[in-house]
Amino acid sequence: MRMRNVLPMLTIVILALLSISLKVTTARMPDTNGAFENHRAIDIVLGQAGFVPVGWHRLTNADAYIARVYHDIRVNFHCAGEVFVAAMPRNAEGVVLVEALAEQGQGDVFYLLNGEVRDVFPTLSAFMERVRTAFGNILGRARTTIHFAIASTHPCQDLRTVPWKQLEDA
């Protein structure tokens, strides 16, 4: 093979080896656990409103959706209601689960996208946010999409008034 043939091919093959190696070395096991990583931020925000985390609740028998459960334990106050916070990492596939939870307990359900309260699952905004996050990660600007479904049963206070915007700072 002549040099003029070898050089272009060699350039491409070297680039290929490097790019594939980069992808393999940065490959991570997907987080299949619905127990979201940044629950501490939620703990802090809900804690200010008098809620304490009491555990986790599996919404499916697999680990696809796991909600963090909170109780309202304000001083001299008894509330039987529960609050379920579930991460919605993909799309609207899990919406029906949190809606069913809220309905069973005559409660409320709403969605949070980067601290903003939405009545219905913000499909388009969530998709655009994921695209922006992906671009941000490519450009080395680490972004985290804060995207949750909140369901409450027998609520004793309006959860929508909780300062969710603080999640962005937490």
Added chain:
Amino acid sequence: MIRSDLSIQTIFAVTAVIGFLNAVARPVAVTIEKEGALSALLSGLGMNPILAASFVLAIILVLHSAPRPVRQHHFVLALAVSVGLFIPSATVAWLMLGALAAAILLDKSLPENMRAGGAIMMAVAMRDPLSRALLDLFAEPLLAFDGRVAAIWLSTFYDQVGHRGNLIIGPDGHRLLILTGCSSFANLSYSLLAWFAVSRAFLSSFTRRVWIAGAGISVLVPVLNHLRLARMGLDAEAYVFFHSGEGRYWFEAGIVLITCTLILWGTRHANAQCPADADHRHSGAA
């Protein structure tokens, strides 16, 4: 000016293989990490075999076309794609492969065989980003449709069956949530990819029969998936059997059988020709 005896086919095929390997590198690495090398290899490296087979078909078509000398802009494109693949994203890798396929597809001076390979390559490259975007944007209606049809199937044999969106409620209160990965659309995208790849590889133009075969696949593959979902919605045992047990393999075999039968039916009596021969005829090669 770059002077080389290499053909466009060689440069583009090598770049396409690199693009494909970049696109599947992460899932393959994760599968190996999770299952171990041998087990992962035996299970096809966590890759859908249709995806790999269609890509191989595309590469064969590209390489089996009458060779054309590479020009500088071809090399620049191949180099740009190779550099673009450094972006650490599988979606970007698919899009880079799509860009390369578009360059082949849009260049009408290239041999027909190579352009057929480009069309298949485009379908392989765009399946993942497109189906991902569609399933994210239309998850609710698509999954709710699956839930509704599966519940209708189940209710023909059992009483007290219901559904709410993508949640099927079985006769004994057993509940099945249809997740994105179990949607009929996901299975259909692979079957239609196989249909398009084989039909485009062996036929110079799509006949009425080919279109009917495509329509048949579009109906029967979701029907089979709805039957499986209905069965999984019955009770926990059926769920395990059809989701991760033997039933899953029966279901996959059924999908393959339906897809292959209809593809063969669609392409069998069509005016099949080997574009590679056509290219050689036109170029006067033996």
